[in-house]
Amino acid sequence: MKVFNVLPLALVALLAGCSATSDQSSPKQSSLNDTLPKLTLQSVLPAPTSNEHCNAQMDSDILFGLGFQLYEDQEWDSAKSCLELAAPKHPRAFCYLSIIAGQDESKSAEQRSTDAFNYMAYSATQNDWCAEYGLYQVYQYGGDGVKADPALASRWLERSSLHGYPEAQKELISQYEAQGNLAAAYAWTKILAKADDTTATDALKAKMSAAQIAEGDKLFNELGTQVTSKKAMFAEAREEDVGRYSAEIYKDYPDTFKGLSSTERYDYVKQSMYKAIDLPFTKSRGHVLSYIVVNRAAQLKKPDANIANDKRIVALMEDDELSVNETIEQALVVVNKYYK
Known part of the structure; x- marks a missing residue:
C-alpha cells in the first residue's frame, strides 16, 4: 500500500507527534510516571475557547485537523484554540500545544517553559510515544527549566521505543552500540527493520559472537510481545489522516x-x-x-x-x-x- 505522509518527517521542535497507544500502564511505566508532576487534563487545559475556525460543537478529528493546518500556517492563537478543543480525544494535539506554548511571548520565559513541559508531561503519562521522546530530549540535554539527567532520559527513550516510535528506536540502537551492548542493539535492530531487510542486522552480526547473537535473539523474542507493532502504528497514522483530510475538505x-x-x-x-x-x-x-x-x-x-x-x-x-x-x-x- 502506498503511504502519503501528512506530517513533516520531523517537527521543528522537541516533539515529532503524539498518539495514545494504550490506556493501561505497567508497573515500570507507572514508576516512570512518578518522576513527573501530578497533572490532570483539567490542570493542563484551560476552558477551551471558540474562534472563527473552530468551536466545541465540531467533530474532534476535524478540530485536530484544522488545528494542525493553522499550526503549519503559523496562526498560533487560532491553532492553539482548535488544538485545545481537540486535545481531550486527540493526544497528538499536546505536541503542538507544547511547541506553541514555548513560543508564547505574552508570558515570561519561566511560564513558557512550565507550560511547554506540562503539556509534554501530561501526554507522556497517557503513554504517548511522541511526548515520551520529547522527555528523552529534555532530560538528555536539559531544557524547559529541567536539568539534564541522562539516566532518566534513557528510560524515556526506551519507553518511546516500546510504544513504537521509529526515531526513538534508532537512537536507542545507536546508544546500545556506543555502549558496546551489541545484543541489545541487535534485538532492537530486528524490531526496527522491515521484515525482508536484514542488511543492518547482518552488519551487526558480523561483529558479534555466537553467544551475543543468541542473547540478542532471546531479547528480540521478549520485545516482540511488548513493542507496539508497525501495523498498529500504521493504522494509528491513517486514523489521523482521516481527520486531516476531513478538516481540509470541511474548510474548502x-x-x-x-x-x-x-x-x-x-x-x-x-x-x-x-x-x-x-x-x-x-x-x-x-x-x-x-x-x-x-x-x-x-x-x-x-x-x-x-x-x-x-x-x-x-x-x-x-x-x-x-x-x-x-x-x-x-x-x-x-x-x-x-x-x-
Whole structure:
C-alpha cells in the first residue's frame, strides 16, 4: 500500500507527534510516571475557547485537523484554540500545544517553559510515544527549566521505543552500540527493520559472537510481545489522516459532507482514503483529496458512481500541470455535466 505522509518527517521542535497507544500502564511505566508532576487534563487545559475556525460543537478529528493546518500556517492563537478543543480525544494535539506554548511571548520565559513541559508531561503519562521522546530530549540535554539527567532520559527513550516510535528506536540502537551492548542493539535492530531487510542486522552480526547473537535473539523474542507493532502504528497514522483530510475538505469543499452524519462522514472519508491510496493514478495526498471530494460529488448524483472508472476524470488526475484545486474544479465540471 502506498503511504502519503501528512506530517513533516520531523517537527521543528522537541516533539515529532503524539498518539495514545494504550490506556493501561505497567508497573515500570507507572514508576516512570512518578518522576513527573501530578497533572490532570483539567490542570493542563484551560476552558477551551471558540474562534472563527473552530468551536466545541465540531467533530474532534476535524478540530485536530484544522488545528494542525493553522499550526503549519503559523496562526498560533487560532491553532492553539482548535488544538485545545481537540486535545481531550486527540493526544497528538499536546505536541503542538507544547511547541506553541514555548513560543508564547505574552508570558515570561519561566511560564513558557512550565507550560511547554506540562503539556509534554501530561501526554507522556497517557503513554504517548511522541511526548515520551520529547522527555528523552529534555532530560538528555536539559531544557524547559529541567536539568539534564541522562539516566532518566534513557528510560524515556526506551519507553518511546516500546510504544513504537521509529526515531526513538534508532537512537536507542545507536546508544546500545556506543555502549558496546551489541545484543541489545541487535534485538532492537530486528524490531526496527522491515521484515525482508536484514542488511543492518547482518552488519551487526558480523561483529558479534555466537553467544551475543543468541542473547540478542532471546531479547528480540521478549520485545516482540511488548513493542507496539508497525501495523498498529500504521493504522494509528491513517486514523489521523482521516481527520486531516476531513478538516481540509470541511474548510474548502464543505458541500462534500452534505447529508452525512458525523459517523457517516468519518466512514466515507476513511473508506475513500484507503480506496484512493491503492488506485494506480494516485501519486500524492492531493490526488487522494481530489478523489474523496469528486467521488462524493459523483455519488450525490449517482449513488453507485466510482470516478476511478471515468477516463475523463482519471485523465485530469494524471495531469501534472494541474493544481489540486484545478483538478477538483475541472472534475466537478465533468460530474455536473455527465452524472445524472
